Amino acid sequence: MKRMKLCFALCDCPWTPSVIGRCFIGWLIGFCCLVFAHPSFSEALSVESFSIRARVSEQTLLGEDAPEEFEEYSVSANIGLPWKPATILGWDVGTRFMASTGILRGAGEDALVVSVIPELTLGRKEGWFTLDMGAGGALFSRHRFGTQDYGGPFQFALTFGFGIPLYQNLGLGYRFLHYSDAGLNGSETTGADFHMIEFIYQF
Numbered sequence: 001m002k003r004m005k006l007c008f009a010l011c012d013c014p015w016t017p018s019v020i021g022r023c024f025i026g027w028l029i030g031f032c033c034l035v036f037a038h039p040s041f042s043e044a045l046s047v048e049s050f051s052i053r054a055r056v057s058e059q060t061l062l063g064e065d066a067p068e069e070f071e072e073y074s075v076s077a078n079i080g081l082p083w084k085p086a087t088i089l090g091w092d093v094g095t096r097f098m099a100s101t102g103i104l105r106g107a108g109e110d111a112l113v114v115s116v117i118p119e120l121t122l123g124r125k126e127g128w129f130t131l132d133m134g135a136g137g138a139l140f141s142r143h144r145f146g147t148q149d150y151g152g153p154f155q156f157a158l159t160f161g162f163g164i165p166l167y168q169n170l171g172l173g174y175r176f177l178h179y180s181d182a183g184l185n186g187s188e189t190t191g192a193d194f195h196m197i198e199f200i201y202q203f
Contacts, residue, residue, distance in 0.1 A: 045082060047078070048096060049200050049203060051078070052074075053072075053074055053173075053175060054073050055070065055194045058192075059193065059195060062193060067147045068107045068147060071105045072196070073103050081096055081097065092121075094121045096121055098116070098134065099115070099116050099117075107146025109142060111143075112141040113138055115139070117134040120134065130163050132160065134160075136157050137155070137157060148190055150180075150192075151184065152189075154181070155179040155180060156180055156181065160176050161198070165202075169201055172199060172200065173199075174195070176193070176196075
């Protein structure tokens, strides 16, 4: 009976953007605890690659056009998770964290941006050509740039990208990155899309 009451209470819960955001943050914290808390998980983590990236286009794909122009320069590390990848038709399907830090510049203001994004990856077995996509969170040291307000220091971060080999361990990649507060701080906030070129060092 108690379980039934709990289910009805969850169904009646107003799934506003604020509630969804809190649920997402809770899921992200729980996922991190699962990965890092147990020694067998942390020992199996491995750094797959490092990358340096810069924004090259401001073409909007998600949401409204940003009123300000932005530049972003960042470095990231891709950390493979310990679960064995599945193989489908010669492609490996795996999981990893993309952890990055960088500078966001717009309207004469700079902000430090730190993000952690769990990703699904799809890569060829005979090479390291990789497709990836994920959703996570980012923290901004400031969220107002001229006429644009991102809404708050916490932003949802969506990404997809791919990388191709160039020479030995060096590669080149493209990354799409979207920041938004998903309406958590009201309807007057605006996110931004970033089309970025990555220079990758693969281990």
